[in-house]
Amino acid sequence: xxxxxxxxxxxxxxxxxxxxxxxxxxxxxxxxxxxxxxxxxxxxxxxxxxxxxxxxxxxxxxxxxxxxxxxxxxxxxxxxxxxxxxxxxxxxxxxxxxxxxxxxxxxxxxxxxxxxxxxxxxxxxxxxxxxxxxxxxxxxxxxxxxxxxx
Amino acid sequence: xxxxxxxxxxxxxxxxxxxxxxxxxxxxxxxxxxxxxxxxxxxxxxxxxxxxxxxxxxxxxxxxxxxxxxxxxxxxxxxxxxxxxxxxxxxxxxxxxxxxxxxxxxxxxxxxxxxxxxxxxxxxxxxxxxxxxxxxxxxxxxxxxxxxxxxxxxxxxxxxxxxxxxxxxxxxxxxxxxxxxxxxxxxxxxxxxxxxxxxxxxxxxxxxxxxxxxxxxxxxxxxxxxxxxxxxxxxxxxxxxxxxxxxxxxxxxxxxxxxxxxxxxxxxxxxxxxxxxxxxxxxxxxxxxxxxxxxxxxxxxxxxxxxxxxxxxxxxxxxxxxxxxxxxxxxxxxxxxxxxxxxxxxxxxxxxxxxxxxxxxxxxxxxxxxxxxxxxxxxxxxxxxxxxxxxxxxxxxxxxxxxxxxxxxxxxxxxxxxxxxxxxxxxxxxxxxxxxxxxxxxxxxxxxxxxxxxxxxxxxxxxxxxxxxxxxxxxxxxxxxxxxxxxxxxxxxxxxxxxxxxxxxxxxxxxxxxxxxxxxxxxxxxxxxxxxxxxxxxxxxxxxxxxxxxxxxxxxxxxxxxxxxxxxxxxxxxxxxxxxxxxxxxxxxxxxxxxxxxxxxxxxxxxxxxxxxxxxxxxxxxxxxxxxxxxxxxxxxxxxxxxxxxxxxxxxxxxxxxxxxxxxxxxxxxxxxxxx
Numbered sequence: 001x002x003x004x005x006x007x008x009x010x011x012x013x014x015x016x017x018x019x020x021x022x023x024x025x026x027x028x029x030x031x032x033x034x035x036x037x038x039x040x041x042x043x044x045x046x047x048x049x050x051x052x053x054x055x056x057x058x059x060x061x062x063x064x065x066x067x068x069x070x071x072x073x074x075x076x077x078x079x080x081x082x083x084x085x086x087x088x089x090x091x092x093x094x095x096x097x098x099x100x101x102x103x104x105x106x107x108x109x110x111x112x113x114x115x116x117x118x119x120x121x122x123x124x125x126x127x128x129x130x131x132x133x134x135x136x137x138x139x140x141x142x143x144x145x146x147x148x149x150x
Numbered sequence: 151x152x153x154x155x156x157x158x159x160x161x162x163x164x165x166x167x168x169x170x171x172x173x174x175x176x177x178x179x180x181x182x183x184x185x186x187x188x189x190x191x192x193x194x195x196x197x198x199x200x201x202x203x204x205x206x207x208x209x210x211x212x213x214x215x216x217x218x219x220x221x222x223x224x225x226x227x228x229x230x231x232x233x234x235x236x237x238x239x240x241x242x243x244x245x246x247x248x249x250x251x252x253x254x255x256x257x258x259x260x261x262x263x264x265x266x267x268x269x270x271x272x273x274x275x276x277x278x279x280x281x282x283x284x285x286x287x288x289x290x291x292x293x294x295x296x297x298x299x300x301x302x303x304x305x306x307x308x309x310x311x312x313x314x315x316x317x318x319x320x321x322x323x324x325x326x327x328x329x330x331x332x333x334x335x336x337x338x339x340x341x342x343x344x345x346x347x348x349x350x351x352x353x354x355x356x357x358x359x360x361x362x363x364x365x366x367x368x369x370x371x372x373x374x375x376x377x378x379x380x381x382x383x384x385x386x387x388x389x390x391x392x393x394x395x396x397x398x399x400x401x402x403x404x405x406x407x408x409x410x411x412x413x414x415x416x417x418x419x420x421x422x423x424x425x426x427x428x429x430x431x432x433x434x435x436x437x438x439x440x441x442x443x444x445x446x447x448x449x450x451x452x453x454x455x456x457x458x459x460x461x462x463x464x465x466x467x468x469x470x471x472x473x474x475x476x477x478x479x480x481x482x483x484x485x486x487x488x489x490x491x492x493x494x495x496x497x498x499x500x501x502x503x504x505x506x507x508x509x510x511x512x513x514x515x516x517x518x519x520x521x522x523x524x525x526x527x528x529x530x531x532x533x534x535x536x537x538x539x540x541x542x543x544x545x546x547x548x549x550x551x552x553x554x555x556x557x558x559x560x561x562x563x564x565x566x567x568x569x570x571x572x573x574x575x576x577x578x579x580x581x582x583x584x585x586x587x588x589x590x591x592x593x594x595x596x597x598x599x600x601x602x603x604x605x606x607x608x609x610x611x612x613x614x615x616x617x618x619x620x621x622x623x624x625x626x627x628x629x630x631x632x633x634x635x636x637x638x639x640x641x642x643x644x645x646x647x648x649x650x651x652x653x654x655x656x657x658x659x660x661x662x663x664x665x666x667x668x669x670x671x672x673x674x675x676x677x678x679x680x681x682x683x684x685x686x687x688x689x690x691x692x693x694x695x696x697x698x699x700x701x702x703x704x705x706x707x708x709x710x711x712x713x714x715x716x717x718x719x720x721x722x723x724x725x726x727x728x729x730x731x732x733x734x735x736x737x738x739x740x741x742x743x744x745x746x747x748x749x750x751x752x753x754x755x756x757x758x759x760x761x762x763x764x765x766x767x768x769x770x771x772x773x774x775x776x777x778x779x780x781x782x783x784x785x786x787x788x789x790x791x792x793x794x795x796x797x798x799x800x801x802x803x804x805x806x807x808x809x810x811x812x813x814x815x816x817x818x819x820x821x822x823x824x825x826x
Contacts, residue, residue: 017620024627071612100615101608121619 007064011037012044012080014072018121022067033064041075044068045083048090062093070099070106078113085114176240178209178255182221187252200236208235209242209255217244217253224248233257239264282306287384291324293340294377299323302379311386313358329354329362343380347371364391403434403557407564414568423572424455427565431542432458434557437550439522441475441543452541454478466521490531490538493563495555498527505529505543523548530559532566539569600669607665614658622651660787667715667794677716679707679752683741686724698735699728704742707752711819715795722788723754723815730813731758749818757812769805
């Protein structure tokens with residue numbers, strides 16, 4: 001297994017503001033991993049499974065962490081997570097639900113479907129940055145990734 | 151013979167031989183003029199026995215002159231007479247002796263014999279009277295093999311009951327007047343009679359004109375000059391049987407009435423109640439055709455709803471009338487209708503024509519009457535409190551009578567009550583169905599509203615917060631990235647942008663909470679309120695350990711409530727108390743229990759800023775505040791939330807306070823079950 005710093009962080013976010021703020025927060029915390037941004041659920045699935053726009057991508061090399069919004073165009077976040085968990089190649093992929101909702105229904109369903117963590121995007125930017133930073137560090141840097149399947 | 155008048159008391163003892171003189175039987179001699187010339191001792195004794203002054207002439211029969219006439223004609227003659235002397239009766243042989251020119255009377259006393267004969271005659275007469283005057287049939291018949299059952303004697307009642315003359319019966323045997331059914335049981339009865347000597351049994355005899363009549367027989371066996379005979383006293387129990395039958399019928403009808411009432415209750419909602427009534431009624435009436443009609447008050451019309459009765463008649467009716475009578479609509483003359491409100495069976499004297507209010511042509515009416523052998527026609531209304539609900543027509547078969555009019559009347563009256571009851575329950579049923587529909591519709595609406603609220607909350611939760619994040623985030627980015635290029639005023643503005651966005655996010659969260667309280671299901675569990683308050687108090691103290699606040703928390707207060715919501719209530723109230731005592735150097739916050747109008751009430755009391763009771767109503771409206779944000783931070787949602795939770799528990803909440811004298815919030819959670 002290579003250096004965790006070289007592994008991708010996948011950000012699935014349709015809101016440009018949230019995307020920019022997230023990227024800025026990661027940068028400011030000196031996260032140097034390559035960051036891939038998908039703007040809807042369908043695109044995220046193409047990336048994860050190496051289809052469409054990402055044809056040919058090695059599915060086995062899944063991101064160090066995926067920050068997945070719930071409310072997404074085309075395919076919603078929960079469905080994306082379900083598909084990831086349903087596939088033996090990706091079922092151990094670390095996925096963190098990052099959303100503005102704190103509705104119990106969302107939280108409960110996310111864990112049901114197999115989210116590794118659930119983080120509510122705080123309005124306070126500092127908190128948001130803390131949250132993203134911690135997640136980024138935790139998953140990208142400190143966490144030992146699951147055994148390589150190739 | 152002496153011609154001197156006879157001395158009655160002292161007859162001439164010298165006349166005649168001594169033998170007659172000594173004869174114990176009276177011997178009397180009479181001369182041609184009818185004077186007694188001789189009395190022997192027997193005669194004298196008889197006279198003495200009769201009385202002191204008894205004359206010897208008493209021995210002379212009443213037709214003595216005729217006997218004397220024979221003497222005058224000098225005929226030898228003998229007479230025999232019965233003569234009564236006082237209490238004594240004598241059989242007298244009277245000899246006319248012309249040669250002696252005298253009549254000799256030889257008397258034998260027969261008083262005792264006469265009395266015995268008389269007694270026997272009277273006894274026979276009494277027996278005859280007894281035998282023939284008895285209302286029960288009495289017969290004596292032989293039981294011996296050769297003359298089995300031969301009648302030896304029958305009384306008048308036996309003749310009357312069986313319809314035979316006495317001589318006819320005396321030539322018959324008991325078997326000749328017994329019905330085959332009873333005859334078959336005879337050997338058994340005879341055997342028992344022989345064994346027991348007497349027996350009471352019921353048998354059935356057949357009269358001369360062929361009628362079968364039930365008899366209760368009291369038979370006794372006895373010996374008549376070596377022959378075994380039966381004395382049977384038989385009572386005609388036809389009437390008793392009929393009475394029993396009437397009694398049984400009455401009981402059956404009463405049971406039927408009761409069953410009808412029960413049946414009505416059990417009748418399925420969509421069952422044909424009219425057919426039920428028709429069938430039941432035809433069971434009580436007897437041989438009749440029963441028509442049950444409903445009555446529509448508004449249209450003043452009757453409608454035939456059901457028919458029942460004599461077997462296959464319905465088909466015949468359809469044949470004659472050309473249609474099924476069910477469904478026929480008819481009206482009645484006004485006078486009939488008012489009679490229908492009576493509780494009696496009405497008789498239609500003019501038959502079918504009257505039944506049809508004269509609408510039916512006479513010829514057709516006659517045809518119907520003839521075809522169906524129509525007898526009496528009756529009608530009666532179902533009525534309830536003066537209103538006619540319907541009617542029944544009872545068309546009897548000719549010769550048949552309504553078995554028990556009283557039963558029919560009570561039946562119809564009972565049906566009226568049941569019909570009314572059914573109408574009432576139908577109406578109730580319709581109301582209930584309508585109500586259920588309303589409730590369903592309302593529930594659907596509420597579910598829809600709830601769903602919309604949920605969708606709204608979801609959307610607010612996701613979409614309303616995103617712009618706030620951008621506002622706050624980019625203001626922060628601006629401060630961090632371009633802070634050097636901004637002056638103090640510009641940076642201050644950015645701080646205020648950020649503060650405003652924070653506050654709005656807070657408002658959104660509180661609003662969502664408020665909405666959630668209405669939406670989430672309420673789960674009541676035992677809740678320890680004291681413990682909850684203690685935890686909250688500890689947390690509050692941690693936020694500002696420097697503050698001098700005394701918490702007074704009553705122990706052991708618990709209730710049944712939703713734990714999450716109850717905690718929310720206490721959290722809000724304690725937050726408020728903490729907040730509004732914040733400007734005082736010391737403070738006291740109390741949680742306790744009290745009683746108002748017999749109800750358990752909890753309260754959270756503080757000695758803080760308080761409020762003016764004039765504005766108390768504003769406290770419970772969302773976003774309404776009595777203090778500026780600068781004085782006390784807050785969104786104005788807290789008490790509205792508390793109020794909503796308390797109401798969802800079926801309780802109530804109110805607040806009392808005064809400016810700078812603190813505030814007390816009281817609340818109750820209605821109990822689901824009574825505490826034991």
